[in-house]
Amino acid sequence: MPTGRFAPSPTSDLHLGNLRTALLAWLFARSSSSRFVLRIEDLDQQRVAAAPEVARRQVRDLQVLGIDWDGEPVRQSDRLDLYRDAAAGLDTYECFCTRREIAEASQAPHGSYRPYPGTCANLTERERAAKRAARRAAIRVRAQGAMMTVHDRHAGDVTGAVDDFVLFRADGTPAYNLAVVVDDALQGISEVCRGADLLDSAPRQAWLATRLGFSPPTYAHVGLAINQSGARLAKRDGAVTLADLAALQIPAPRVFAQLCASAGLPQAGAAPQLLEAVRGSDWWRASEIWEPWIVDAGRLVRGW
Numbered sequence: 001m002p003t004g005r006f007a008p009s010p011t012s013d014l015h016l017g018n019l020r021t022a023l024l025a026w027l028f029a030r031s032s033s034s035r036f037v038l039r040i041e042d043l044d045q046q047r048v049a050a051a052p053e054v055a056r057r058q059v060r061d062l063q064v065l066g067i068d069w070d071g072e073p074v075r076q077s078d079r080l081d082l083y084r085d086a087a088a089g090l091d092t093y094e095c096f097c098t099r100r101e102i103a104e105a106s107q108a109p110h111g112s113y114r115p116y117p118g119t120c121a122n123l124t125e126r127e128r129a130a131k132r133a134a135r136r137a138a139i140r141v142r143a144q145g146a147m148m149t150v151h152d153r154h155a156g157d158v159t160g161a162v163d164d165f166v167l168f169r170a171d172g173t174p175a176y177n178l179a180v181v182v183d184d185a186l187q188g189i190s191e192v193c194r195g196a197d198l199l200d201s202a203p204r205q206a207w208l209a210t211r212l213g214f215s216p217p218t219y220a221h222v223g224l225a226i227n228q229s230g231a232r233l234a235k236r237d238g239a240v241t242l243a244d245l246a247a248l249q250i251p252a253p254r255v256f257a258q259l260c261a262s263a264g265l266p267q268a269g270a271a272p273q274l275l276e277a278v279r280g281s282d283w284w285r286a287s288e289i290w291e292p293w294i295v296d297a298g299r300l301v302r303g304w
């Protein structure tokens, strides 16, 4: 059955941009009678441990807006064996490079991601043994310069080069790109809706899906919320979480209506009413959905 998902990392509260992406992901699924699941991407245990209540607050904020999901939320930290098992048959190698070494050896960064230049791809056993004595290795997949094309609902066919990206970090934690692919496949995700900052990652992830024997999903990368300087919206930009806005006497239904307006959707007060209002329409053709959403937190607060 067609299935969509929202997959937040519980490292900080959901801000307006995250909530808008959640809303759109939910709407894509529910307006096409698909299943919708919630996945807590909590593999970065250090950051998660630093903010232990965040996952619970994220779930509550989604519920407050009327966003619902099927089944219990899945937590990646409960699924480590699945990722290890899935990766077992892949052609991989140990990588001893530091971030800095990669930055120095790679070409100009592509977005914020630096394709791995292959430094450790062909080390001899002796070189590896020497490096192991000094540092723990990350595990990279050998992609052999593959190219992969994905289909995005708005961007169309997008082709990207696949580098030898990390599957397991040096501390043994499965990396985001591995976990997301395994989970999207095992949860039967047919369309991945998420922020446009991840469009560049889609060819890499779809390629890995095919290597693991899964069919890649299609994608809907929606516009990111940005601040007035053009940087990604962050909590430090002001009152941008439901809790901040509630403290300013701005109730959730008004926030919800603003999220709808920002995406060119009928202004409803909660998710079920929005679903009713878009029924039967091609709501996703609204250009605002795909464009960056400039959030001036101060002005929004005054205007609400």
Ligand code: GLU
Pocket (backbone or CB within 6 Å): 007, 008, 009, 041, 180, 193, 194, 195, 198
């Ligand atoms: N967990 C990621 C994030 O919060 C999203 C991953 C995805 O949607 O593929 O940025």
